[in-house]
Amino acid sequence: MFILTRKPDIRRIRSPSRTRHRATRTAVCRTRTGRWIYRTVTFAHPAATARSKGTTVQKILDAILADDLDAVGSLPLPETYRGVTVHADEAEMFDGLPTREKDPRQALHVDDVPVPELGPGEALVAVMASAINYNTVWTSIFEPLPTFGFLERYGRTSPLAARHDLPYHVVGSDLSGVVLRTGPGVNAWKAGDEVVAHCLSVELEHPDGHDDTMMDPEQRIWGFETNFGGLAEVALVKSNQLMPRPKHLSWEEAASPGLVNSTAYRQLVSRNGADMKQGDTVLIWGASGGLGSYATQMALGGGATPVCVVSSPEKAEVCRSMGAGLVIDRNAEGFQFWSDEHNQNPKEWKRFGAKIRELTGGEDPDIVFEHPGRETFGASVYVAKRGGTIVTCAATSGYMHSYDNRYLWMNLKRIVGSHFANYREAWEANRLIVKGRVHPTLSGVYPLERTGQAAHDVHRNAHQGKVGVLCLAPEEGLGVRDPELRERHLREITRFRGV
Numbered sequence: 001m002f003i004l005t006r007k008p009d010i011r012r013i014r015s016p017s018r019t020r021h022r023a024t025r026t027a028v029c030r031t032r033t034g035r036w037i038y039r040t041v042t043f044a045h046p047a048a049t050a051r052s053k054g055t056t057v058q059k060i061l062d063a064i065l066a067d068d069l070d071a072v073g074s075l076p077l078p079e080t081y082r083g084v085t086v087h088a089d090e091a092e093m094f095d096g097l098p099t100r101e102k103d104p105r106q107a108l109h110v111d112d113v114p115v116p117e118l119g120p121g122e123a124l125v126a127v128m129a130s131a132i133n134y135n136t137v138w139t140s141i142f143e144p145l146p147t148f149g150f151l152e153r154y155g156r157t158s159p160l161a162a163r164h165d166l167p168y169h170v171v172g173s174d175l176s177g178v179v180l181r182t183g184p185g186v187n188a189w190k191a192g193d194e195v196v197a198h199c200l201s202v203e204l205e206h207p208d209g210h211d212d213t214m215m216d217p218e219q220r221i222w223g224f225e226t227n228f229g230g231l232a233e234v235a236l237v238k239s240n241q242l243m244p245r246p247k248h249l250s251w252e253e254a255a256s257p258g259l260v261n262s263t264a265y266r267q268l269v270s271r272n273g274a275d276m277k278q279g280d281t282v283l284i285w286g287a288s289g290g291l292g293s294y295a296t297q298m299a300l301g302g303g304a305t306p307v308c309v310v311s312s313p314e315k316a317e318v319c320r321s322m323g324a325g326l327v328i329d330r331n332a333e334g335f336q337f338w339s340d341e342h343n344q345n346p347k348e349w350k351r352f353g354a355k356i357r358e359l360t361g362g363e364d365p366d367i368v369f370e371h372p373g374r375e376t377f378g379a380s381v382y383v384a385k386r387g388g389t390i391v392t393c394a395a396t397s398g399y400m401h402s403y404d405n406r407y408l409w410m411n412l413k414r415i416v417g418s419h420f421a422n423y424r425e426a427w428e429a430n431r432l433i434v435k436g437r438v439h440p441t442l443s444g445v446y447p448l449e450r451t452g453q454a455a456h457d458v459h460r461n462a463h464q465g466k467v468g469v470l471c472l473a474p475e476e477g478l479g480v481r482d483p484e485l486r487e488r489h490l491r492e493i494t495r496f497r498g499v
């Protein structure tokens with residue numbers, strides 16, 4: 001007979017069988033001797049857990065909705081919470097399928113998982129809303145690698161980090177919510193504070209990261225390379241990730257800019273990226289997408305001229321409504337930068353460059369804001385101005401890039417790599433949102449249970465801007481604290497809704 005530890009340590013949860021109020025799941029539990037065994041564990045039904053009166057999670061939510069934020073710190077913590085997970089034992093489920101056919105809806109689950117132990121310098125946050133980032137798409141299709149390798153490597157670095165190495169991964173790199181508890185050494189934040197979180201997780205024990213925190217050798221993206229992410233009712237963050245919540249936005253609006261807004265800020269504005277200045281011409285790929293919709297706003301706000309590339313008339317219209325006059329519909333123009341799998345077509349690069357010059361009155365881009373990768377990179381290097389910068393943070397269509405190096409060196413162009421944002425850049429990007437200088441680009445919102453569908457939309461490029469997810473927030477539109485600032489910017493804040 002197996003003797004379970006007093007509180008089963010639930011490591012893998014699967015095969016839910018549900019009744020109205022209870023659900024049994026197969027869980028992996030640790031015995032007193034340290035062995036892992038499968039047991040059937042009975043939980044309250046997930047829906048009942050979140051909604052029936054009197055549960056711990058519901059009491060926390062009731063206090064937040066009643067604006068009784070001072071009470072939040074004295075309410076008991078729940079033992080478990082609902083989170084969106086991928087499972088290690090499913091990491092090979094899409095083997096052999098082309099990327100396009102890998103379906104995030106099959107891999108993303110909503111599970112009850114234990115609340116992690118709180119460590120020094122950390123905070124537990126009640127998550128009101130989160131958003132889909134492309135990294136959750138990558139995680140859910142297990143490309144380019146399953147994220148469990150990240151968790152395992154992180155887990156090896158310290159006993160505290162070992163908490164992250166689990167056979168399930170709670171994903172998500174954005175949140176807005178309320179601080180539930182803070183760990184030892186946290187003085188700037190307290191229970192009841194309304195916050196958003198950026199996704200930079202660093203240790204800062206090595207001097208390499210002391211000027212620019214992105215240079216820390218232990219730099220990780222929270223909710224992608226760490227566990228306990230934001231697509232959940234509760235999240236674990238390092239307290240240095242916390243930032244003030246924009247008060248004129250609802251929970252789902254406030255959660256949505258986080259990762260992409262900070263990334264676009266470093267990539268385009270910061271001197272660590274392209275160091276954009278007034279008057280620059282900026283070619284922005286995917287200008288109505290997650291990153292692009294923020295890059296477009298920053299270019300316009302910073303006195304530059306964006307040339308927006310999109311793939312449909314609706315997306316072109318959204319760019320124009322942001323104030324961008326120069327838009328290229330790449331589908332309508334039919335650009336084919338690759339003749340076949342191995343060869344690019346420089347004539348198409350030239351045709352693309354001519355189109356840009358036609359729009360700009362003859363100017364080439366000072367900056368090319370790159371992220372599609374393999375499919376566009378040759379064209380991006382070609383069209384950049386003499387002395388211009390191609391700044392890249394991703395490779396959605398493939399990471400083995402090729403370009404004609406003669407155009408780079410003979411014309412003294414630079415390729416700059418950029419990744420997320422350091423603490424300071426993330427804070428400054430958030431400040432733009434707080435001040436109403438840059439606005440969320442939320443086009444649609446899903447409940448937590450439908451996160452798989454939300455990620456599927458982003459994977460199929462069927463979305464505009466950002467796709468939000470309600471975690472604890474029972475409905476959209478809650479949490480606005482500064483209606484006057486909101487009213488002043490309502491048109492911009494809601495521009496992407498329903499398009």
Ligand SMILES: NC(=O)c1ccc[n+]([C@@H]2O[C@H](COP(=O)([O-])OP(=O)(O)OC[C@H]3O[C@@H](n4cnc5c(N)ncnc54)[C@H](OP(=O)(O)O)[C@@H]3O)[C@@H](O)[C@H]2O)c1
Pocket residue numbers: 133134135259260263285286287288289290291292309310311312315330371372375376393394395396397418419420421458461465
């Ligand atoms: N390094 C980092 O810190 C970081 C941070 C954020 C995101 N990323 C990465 O950046 C990429 C984009 O993220 P996102 O949030 O902006 O995604 P997104 O919301 O899907 O937007 C990307 C846009 O790029 C365009 N696009 C996609 N494939 C293309 C192709 N083959 N050729 C030309 N344009 C293409 C699409 O616009 P149209 O169809 O309208 O042209 C799409 O809307 C992802 O790979 C993501 O993982 C990296």
